[in-house]
Amino acid sequence: MQAVSPLAQRIAILGVGLIGGSLAAALRRAGAVAQVVGYSPNDDARVARALGHLDVACDSVAEAVAGAAFVVVAAPVTAMPELFAQVRDVLGAQAILTDCGSTKRSVIDAARRVLGDAFLRFVPGHPIAGSERSGPQAADPGLFRGRRWLLCPVDSTPQQHCEAVKRLLGTVGAQVSTLDPALHDKVFAEASHWPHAVAFGLSAAIAGGELAGQALEFSGAGLRDTTRVGASAPAMWADILLDNRDACLASAARFRASNEAIVAALEARDRDALLAILSTASRWRNQLG
Amino acid sequence: MQAVSPLAQRIAILGVGLIGGSLAAALRRAGAVAQVVGYSPNDDARVARALGHLDVACDSVAEAVAGAAFVVVAAPVTAMPELFAQVRDVLGAQAILTDCGSTKRSVIDAARRVLGDAFLRFVPGHPIAGSERSGPQAADPGLFRGRRWLLCPVDSTPQQHCEAVKRLLGTVGAQVSTLDPALHDKVFAEASHWPHAVAFGLSAAIAGGELAGQALEFSGAGLRDTTRVGASAPAMWADILLDNRDACLASAARFRASNEAIVAALEARDRDALLAILSTASRWRNQLG
Numbered sequence: 001m002q003a004v005s006p007l008a009q010r011i012a013i014l015g016v017g018l019i020g021g022s023l024a025a026a027l028r029r030a031g032a033v034a035q036v037v038g039y040s041p042n043d044d045a046r047v048a049r050a051l052g053h054l055d056v057a058c059d060s061v062a063e064a065v066a067g068a069a070f071v072v073v074a075a076p077v078t079a080m081p082e083l084f085a086q087v088r089d090v091l092g093a094q095a096i097l098t099d100c101g102s103t104k105r106s107v108i109d110a111a112r113r114v115l116g117d118a119f120l121r122f123v124p125g126h127p128i129a130g131s132e133r134s135g136p137q138a139a140d141p142g143l144f145r146g147r148r149w150l151l152c153p154v155d156s157t158p159q160q161h162c163e164a165v166k167r168l169l170g171t172v173g174a175q176v177s178t179l180d181p182a183l184h185d186k187v188f189a190e191a192s193h194w195p196h197a198v199a200f201g202l203s204a205a206i207a208g209g210e211l212a213g214q215a216l217e218f219s220g221a222g223l224r225d226t227t228r229v230g231a232s233a234p235a236m237w238a239d240i241l242l243d244n245r246d247a248c249l250a251s252a253a254r255f256r257a258s259n260e261a262i263v264a265a266l267e268a269r270d271r272d273a274l275l276a277i278l279s280t281a282s283r284w285r286n287q288l289g
Numbered sequence: 290m291q292a293v294s295p296l297a298q299r300i301a302i303l304g305v306g307l308i309g310g311s312l313a314a315a316l317r318r319a320g321a322v323a324q325v326v327g328y329s330p331n332d333d334a335r336v337a338r339a340l341g342h343l344d345v346a347c348d349s350v351a352e353a354v355a356g357a358a359f360v361v362v363a364a365p366v367t368a369m370p371e372l373f374a375q376v377r378d379v380l381g382a383q384a385i386l387t388d389c390g391s392t393k394r395s396v397i398d399a400a401r402r403v404l405g406d407a408f409l410r411f412v413p414g415h416p417i418a419g420s421e422r423s424g425p426q427a428a429d430p431g432l433f434r435g436r437r438w439l440l441c442p443v444d445s446t447p448q449q450h451c452e453a454v455k456r457l458l459g460t461v462g463a464q465v466s467t468l469d470p471a472l473h474d475k476v477f478a479e480a481s482h483w484p485h486a487v488a489f490g491l492s493a494a495i496a497g498g499e500l501a502g503q504a505l506e507f508s509g510a511g512l513r514d515t516t517r518v519g520a521s522a523p524a525m526w527a528d529i530l531l532d533n534r535d536a537c538l539a540s541a542a543r544f545r546a547s548n549e550a551i552v553a554a555l556e557a558r559d560r561d562a563l564l565a566i567l568s569t570a571s572r573w574r575n576q577l578g
Contacts, residue, residue: 128507128509129509130509130510130511131510147509148507150507179507183503186500187500187503187504187507188507190495190498190500190503190504191495191500191503191504191507191508191509191512192507192509192511192512195491195511195512195515195516196511196515197548197551198487198491198515198548199511199515199570199574200551200566200567200570200571201544201547201548201550201551201566201570202484202487202544202547202570203569203570203571203573203574204547204550204551204566204567204569204570204573205540205543205544205546205547205548206479206480206543206573207569207570207572207573207574208543208547208569209479209540209543211475211476211479211480212573214472214476214479214480215476215479215480216573216576216577218417218437218439218468218476218477218480218481219480219577220417220418220419220436220480220481221419221420222419222481222484222485222488222517222518223480223481223484223577224577225514225515225517225518226484226485226487226488226514226515226517226518227484227570227574227577228511228514228515228574229511229514229515230570230571230573230574231571231574231575231577232571233571234564234567234568234570234571235564237567238560238563238564238567239560241551241555241563242555242558242560242563245555245558248555249552249555249556251494251498252548252551252552252555254494254495254497254498255490255491255494255548256548256552257494258490258491258493258494258497259486259487259490259494259541259544259545259548261490261493262486262489262490262493262530262541263538263541263545266530266531266534266537266538266541267538269531269534271527271528271531274527274530274531275523275524275527277489277490277493278489278493278523278526278527279523280492280493280496280497281488281489281490281491281492281493281496281519281523282489282492282519282520282521282522282523283496284492284493284495284496284501284505284519285488285492285496285516285517285519285520286520287505288505288508288512288513288516288520
């Protein structure tokens, strides 16, 4: 038991994979909440309980949510509409609901459609942390330390609820700020979702080529890094790309143009054109540190 | 001074950037050669000398090569024909010449054209190690430890010369093996050169888009890794891509097909097709560890 007084008696985490499991572990370590309970439709919650990340692995959404001051949905974006429907009927009158989805407009649309009056107590969220690994076995209580956690409230979301979620997430070391949901989805298509698609696409191209085995054998750090997130969970990423389809297609179009320009310069043996593209790339990437 | 007796009295390294500087530093640390000298057409050799990586920074190729048992060309592939021409006239009668170029067919063609009889003492090489950083400031004596270093001899290359280079490189911790030059270039187009082009292309697309600033601000580990080698030296990589053009265009065609298949699945909202590509990618990438 930590010396700090808990922010809440009970928090329920719905979906206890990498993100939900890491949040549970981090909250328990911080002593920020007296009791951290979780629910998952699969074995994840029991695994997380066995690993010491949860106080209780619940058998249903209703059991998990009962008495919880905060409910965090850390499930795939496609599972959220159904989870919201289950949460709606059991959410406490003062409880605050938030999520960890990588896209925000579709999650907000689903919440608005399903939650009824409880939509006013929904604070859309997105932790900018992750790993190509997944599941509660990969959970890490330090995953959010020093990392950004975005809240994407809509006009009707009360400021006080955002502040409550921000205090909660501050206890696990996250740097919390807000971003407009529509801009969020465009920025993350560009900075995360389409780059994942590129890593998947490059990995699939090599996997399907005649040199797939030799590429593994002679891989260096460049190939490993460029393709790293191509090892991520395929179903989760198919859903994220489909969920943020329009913004991803816009990012894809920019990438296609850039890729085709490199191919054209190479075909034409146009060193100046090639160097111009590579220099633009390198200047930008060097800003990333 | 180390306890081991040196393999050679003197080694000359022509081009003292990341690779040449790291090799110099590693050889000095290993005590494998009594004297490590270097030459560069720019300040790199003097910088490497000041950093303690070289015993002597020479003022010319002739000064560096005189009396050297091994000569290692660690210059950009485009600079090699001219360097070979300078080496030819001063290479000792027993000296062995090797290179560190990322492509092999064009380097071998240049060596065959330029070196005359000394071509029999040329052992084409390629260390599978690197960094997005460059220059002697980035040199690391541990760069080659446990990493592969490929030798790509042609039919006329004497086995004893390959063995001599292998013993030398073993002292810096490299795992030396041989690969056919033509296969080498195809494998490295697939496993290194085109993946670099993809990282450059993705970086250039983001750099040229309206969200370039926000993508930097909200970047996570996924974007950082996928684009990391996009920060590499543009001129060096333009030359590598042009030098290995045909194999790179073959890899580019496979990548384009894979990328277009992802875009098409997304446009058609075809989750099964998308999942199939992402699963192929993830299975292959997970073999890379």
